[in-house]
Amino acid sequence: MSATDHGLVPDWPAPARVRALQTTRRGGVSLAPYDGFNLGDHVGDDPQAVAANRAALAVALPATPLWLTQVHGTAVLDAGVPQRDATADASVAHGPGAVCVIMTADCLPVLLCNDKGTVVGGAHAGWRGLCAGVLEATVAAMQVPGETLMAWLGPTIGRDAFEVGAEVRDAFIAHDANAVSAFRPGSIDSKYWADIELLARQRLAAVGVSRVYGGGLCTVSDGERWYSYRRDRTTGRMASLIWLQD
Incomplete structure (x- = not known):
């Protein structure tokens, strides 16, 4: 990924009119433990600091992002339509003038676009949403065949840091027996190390999205660049953004 003043630009063969940006924690005005470019307004940070960080980010964007209340x-949601209630875990945009944004601090952000550069989307794929089908729902909302889409995986908790209970493994395997390959025995009985990137790739492949880029950016092990809730508990949020250039 190449660097900008506001973060990193994903390295993927998206059409020229598709623009994407992944923020880091570098820069910004938030103080510890949110230092420095925290974009989350729900984590206990000074609201003025968050507003200043979002204002700095806005300089790089064509419109105000649809900031979601992720659950x-x-x-x-459609990022191009005014929303009275922005409670959702994904958004899509079918034209310029709308910015999709996902906030994370361990959960997996997934950005999507089609080959023609006519639709983009972003999804918040923590294990609960991923298991429940947030990626499938996002692809469906993009209203184009999955085979015409490509995806980019942003920073997330790595396979050597994400230990889960047997109930998580069982839930994924109940949906798809192939999910067993994304889990290995954990540090104690009834615990498993989970590969959330592999699980996302499996879910994307099932709806025709086989071209997946990015990955390998562990939030837990790289505290200089990324926020991590599992590592720090009280922490900020990064943003993964995608939009269509006019």
Whole structure:
């Protein structure tokens, strides 16, 4: 990924009119433990600091993003339509002038676009939403065949840091027996190390999205660049953004 003043630009073969940005924690005005470019207004940070960080980000964007109230569900909103209630875990945009944004601090952000550059989307894929079908719902809302889409996986908790209970493994395997390959025995009995990127790739492949880029950016192990809730508990949020250029 190449760097900008506001974060990193995903390295993927998206059409020229598709623009995407992944923020880091570098820069910004938030103080510890949110230092520095925290964009989450729901984590206890000074509201003025968050507003200043969002204002700095806005300089790089064509419109105000649709900031979602994420609840680990599967609802998808249209970022190009005014929303009275922005409770959702994904958004799509079918034209310029709308910015999809996902906030994370361990959960997996997934950005999507089609080959023609006519639709983009972003999804918040924590394990609950991923298991419930948020990626499938996002692809459906994009209203194009999955085979015409490509995806980019942003920073998330890595496979060597994400230990879950047997109930998480069982829930994924109940949906798809192939999910067993994304889990390995954990540090104690009844615990498993989970590969959330592999689980996302499996879910995307099931709806025709086989071209998946990015990955390998562990939030837990890289505290200089990324916020991590599992590592720090009280912490900020990064943003993964995508939009269509006019």
